[in-house]
Amino acid sequence: MAHFPKPDAGSWTEHLKIGTEPLSFEDSISPEFYELERDAIFRRTWLNVGRVEQLPKKGSFFTKELDAAGASLIVVRGSDGEVRAFHNVCRHRGNKLVWNDFPREETSGVCRQFTCKYHAWRYDLEGKLTFVQQEGEFFDLDKSDYGLIGIQTEVWEGFIFVNLDPENKTPLREYLGKFAAGIEGYPFDKLTQVHKYRAEIGSNWKLFIDAFAEFYHAPILHGGQYMAEERRKIQKYGYEALAYDVDGPHGMVSSWGGIAPPHDRKMVKPIEQALRSGLFGPWDAPDIGMAMEDLPSAVNPTRDPRWGMDSFVFFPNFMLLIWRPNWVLTYHYWPTSYNTHIFEGTCYFVPPKNAFQRLQQELAAVSFKEYGLQDGNTLEATQTMLESRAVTDFPLNDQEVLLRHLHHTTYQYVRDHQRRQTQTQPAS
Amino acid sequence: MANIFPPEFADLEPFADWAIPTERARYAKRIASTMEELDAFYNAAFPLLESGTSYLEKVEMDTISEEDKRLLWLFCALVTVAFPVEAWRQPRVPDAGASSIDAILEPAV
Numbered sequence: 001m002a003h004f005p006k007p008d009a010g011s012w013t014e015h016l017k018i019g020t021e022p023l024s025f026e027d028s029i030s031p032e033f034y035e036l037e038r039d040a041i042f043r044r045t046w047l048n049v050g051r052v053e054q055l056p057k058k059g060s061f062f063t064k065e066l067d068a069a070g071a072s073l074i075v076v077r078g079s080d081g082e083v084r085a086f087h088n089v090c091r092h093r094g095n096k097l098v099w100n101d102f103p104r105e106e107t108s109g110v111c112r113q114f115t116c117k118y119h120a121w122r123y124d125l126e127g128k129l130t131f132v133q134q135e136g137e138f139f140d141l142d143k144s145d146y147g148l149i150g151i152q153t154e155v156w157e158g159f160i161f162v163n164l165d166p167e168n169k170t171p172l173r174e175y176l177g178k179f180a181a182g183i184e185g186y187p188f189d190k191l192t193q194v195h196k197y198r199a200e201i202g203s204n205w206k207l208f209i210d211a212f213a214e215f216y217h218a219p220i221l222h223g224g225q226y227m228a229e230e231r232r233k234i235q236k237y238g239y240e241a242l243a244y245d246v247d248g249p250h251g252m253v254s255s256w257g258g259i260a261p262p263h264d265r266k267m268v269k270p271i272e273q274a275l276r277s278g279l280f281g282p283w284d285a286p287d288i289g290m291a292m293e294d295l296p297s298a299v300n301p302t303r304d305p306r307w308g309m310d311s312f313v314f315f316p317n318f319m320l321l322i323w324r325p326n327w328v329l330t331y332h333y334w335p336t337s338y339n340t341h342i343f344e345g346t347c348y349f350v351p352p353k354n355a356f357q358r359l360q361q362e363l364a365a366v367s368f369k370e371y372g373l374q375d376g377n378t379l380e381a382t383q384t385m386l387e388s389r390a391v392t393d394f395p396l397n398d399q400e401v402l403l404r405h406l407h408h409t410t411y412q413y414v415r416d417h418q419r420r421q422t423q424t425q426p427a428s
Numbered sequence: 429m430a431n432i433f434p435p436e437f438a439d440l441e442p443f444a445d446w447a448i449p450t451e452r453a454r455y456a457k458r459i460a461s462t463m464e465e466l467d468a469f470y471n472a473a474f475p476l477l478e479s480g481t482s483y484l485e486k487v488e489m490d491t492i493s494e495e496d497k498r499l500l501w502l503f504c505a506l507v508t509v510a511f512p513v514e515a516w517r518q519p520r521v522p523d524a525g526a527s528s529i530d531a532i533l534e535p536a537v
Contacts, residue, residue, distance in 0.1 A: 195451075196533035271510035274478050345529070355487035355500045358535070359477075362504045366451070369531075370511050373524040380527070 004240050004256075011398045012244040018404045022393035027410055028204035029387045034338035037410065040417030041316050042068035044168070045249075046154070046161040046175045048318040048332065049075060053158070053192055054108065055083060059125055062108035063088055063098050067342075068205075068335040069164050073151060074098050074114065078125040083155055085162045086127050086148035090116040097123070097148070114148075123148050156180060158188050159318075177247045179312050182298025183322070187288045191328055191348035195365040198344050199372070203379035205317060205333040205341040206406055211375045212331060213313055213402035215239045215255060243302050244401050249315035249409045251402040254301055257308030257324060275360050279367040280308060281325035282360035286350040288326045300324075313402060315409055326350065327361075329368065339383050345372060433499045436483060437476055443469050446505040447498040451531040454501075454508045459519045463512065470513040473506045489537065497537055 007015035014020065027033050049064045054075075061076035072088035074097065090097045095118040100107045113130065114123045122131035127148035135141065152163040154172035157180075161172050173180060201208055211217065216239050242254040257280070272278040292300070292307070299322050300307040312320045319331040332344040347365045352358040385391075396404055432444045446469055448454045458466065484503070487496045512519050 193535055194533055195531065195535070197529045198532045199527065199529040201527070269510065269514045270474065271507060271514060274474070274481070275507070343529075346533075352489055354485050354489060355492065355496060355503075356481060356484035358489060358500060358537075359484065359503050359507065362451075363507050363510075365534075366507050366511070369529050370521055372529050373521040373527060376529065377523055377525045377527040380525075 004242055006398075011401075012241075013398050013401045013404065016244065016246050016401060016405070018246070018401060018408065022395045023404060023407060024392055025207075025386045025394065025407070026392070027407055027414075028206050029338065029383070029389070031338045033414065034204075034335070036414045036417065037335075038068050038070070040414045041410065042066065042164075042335070043070075044163070044165045044417070045316055045413075046163045046170075046172050047316075048159050048161050048314070048330075049073065049085070050160045051158050051188075052083065052155060052160060053189075053194075055160075057110065059110045059112055060108075061098070061111065063106050064162075065104065065106055066164070066334070071164060072096060073162060074148070075153070075160060075162075076125055080126070083153060083160055084127065085151040085153040085160075087151065089149065090118065090121055091129060091146040091148070092116065092119055092121050092132075157184060157186065176314060177250055179245075179247055179250055179252055179298050180314070182301075183296050183312070183320075185296045186299060186322065187290060188328065188348070190288050190350055191326075193349040193351045193361065195347040195349075195361070196344065197346070197365075197369055197372070198342065199376055200336075201341050201343050201376050201379055202339065203341070203383035204339055205335040206410065207379050207382055208333050208341065208343055208375070209313060209317070209319065209331075209406055210400075210403045211379060212319060213251070213253065213311070213406065214400045215241070215253075216397065216399040239399060241399060242304050242307060245301065246402075246405050249413070251313045251405045252298070252301075252310060253402060254304075254310045255308050256304070256306045271363065275356075275363050277360035277363040279364065279371065281323045281327045281364045282357065283325065284360075285325040286357075288350060292324065295322075313406065315406070327364070339387070343372075343376065345369075431495060433502070434483070434495050437480065437499055440473060440476060440499075440502060443472055443502065444498070446473075447502040448505055449497075449501050449537075451504070451508070451534055454505045455531075457505070458508050458512065461509075461519055463518065466509045466512050466519060470506065470509055473502065474510075477503055477506060492537060500537065 006012060009015040050062060054062055055077040058077055058079050058081065061074055064073045064075060066073065073085045074088045075085045077083055088097050095116055096103050097114050097116055098107065120133045121129065124130050127150055129143045129146045132141065132143060152168055154161050156172055156176060242256055245252050268278065276283045299310055307324060309321055309323045314320065317333040321329040328348040330346045334342040336342060345368060347368060349361045352361055431438065433440050448457060516522055
């Protein structure tokens with residue numbers, strides 16, 4: 001029995017014209033396909049690498065390892081206050097410019113200039129080469145020719161994005177499309193209390209997005225987290241979203257409220273009852289200067305009073321979850337090979353005023369981690385069995401529409417890229 | 429000798445080794461503990477969390493004392509062990525195998 005209305009087409013999948021045939025996951029188990037994705041997607045689309053709060057003052061910087069794009073970046077706030085990104089490569093002999101102890105690990109800090117560890121070439125915060133050791137030994141060296149290689153960098157609502165394609169002509173806001181436009185105005189700048197988690201996952205990057213882009217699995221995989229009575233109830237009920245939507249390569253799901261706060265207090269665990277909090281966040285929403293009815297139009301798009309959270313999938317690898325009790329969760333999936341990736345999950349809360357609020361937030365963050373551990377390990381089990389190719393076609397239901405969209409979009413990007421390359425190759 | 433915790437929470441002194449400042453270390457202690465140890469800590473701390481709500485609501489984060497910081501970290505550890513005690517009945521997340529999700533950035537207090 002349907003609990004929430006579906007579009008006139010009869011299903012979200014048909015309404016969004018995505019196709020209902022079984023899906024192949026060949027795009028998630030093929031090393032050759034991954035190599036194509038690196039070029040077609042990770043070297044060509046806008047990627048979110050952080051937030052402006054990570055760069056609080058002039059000279060604040062962090063490095064970002066983008067294995068899938070074969071790049072390491074320095075993201076820095078310049079003397080003029082602008083946020084820029086550069087390839088983390090010294091122009092002299094190609095040493096990695098900024099790193100500490102372990103060249104493959106990310107780092108951050110504050111500095112007045114960047115000095116290469118190898119021969120002490122120095123660059124200012126805007127990337128200009130300012131000092132060359134024994135400059136007279138070089139041959140007609142013009143320092144202005146040897147600044148750091150800049151990368152297109154734009155900021156949307158405090159989120160810093162880069163695009164590694166020097167030929168890219170699409171501005172960030174145009175790329176992010178209608179969902180981003182409809183989220184603008186959400187007070188992200190008030191959510192400065194950060195809990196960030198990182199995990200190395202033994203699966204293709206898209207499979208973890210798949211896991212977080214559907215909640216069909218939640219009553220089953222995570223059933224053990226609930227009290228027995230609640231578990232029986234939600235498994236019988238199953239899961240239906242309030243709404244799904246797609247816009248170009250991006251997608252979103254809007255969901256009902258779950259247990260924040262529950263109608264029947266017997267349904268929640270004692271710690272949740274004591275702290276008035278849980279996976280869906282603290283039950284008492286902090287003031288963000290905006291009532292639920294006044295949230296930007298893309299948030300709770302159906303304006304349903306039962307609304308609990310929205311989950312936006314910004315292609316390729318950035319998910320933004322806006323929760324009813326005024327907090328935000330982001331996910332990033334950074335591929336390291338066709339069957340491994342690094343997952344980052346970051347919780348953003350309004351800074352707690354008192355110790356009780358701090359504990360409410362701790363419970364929300366730790367709950368996310370407990371669920372994530374179950375998801376992460378299940379993915380490794382999925383990856384290995386997909387790689388067996390014993391089964392090659394998989395039926396997806398209507399609540400899994402965003403998975404279809406993600407995999408279709410990925411195939412489309414790869415096909416388009418291959419077509420462009422064929423066209424630009426000289427005729428033989 | 430100064431108290432480890434505020435006097436109202438003196439009963440927690442035997443569990444002072446759970447007053448750990450980082451989530452990563454709290455989780456490490458959880459998975460290195462037996463269920464008997466987790467139950468003992470939970471059974472002592474949970475009633476004091478329930479009765480201590482109004483106390484904790486009066487502890488301002490801007491001016492938090494050392495005693496209150498330790499109390500907060502201990503209750504953060506209670507949050508960490510609540511999952512095995514209330515749901516899993518084992519220190520590790522079921523079916524999580526060797527996988528880990530590590531806190532790499534968290535509030536200083």
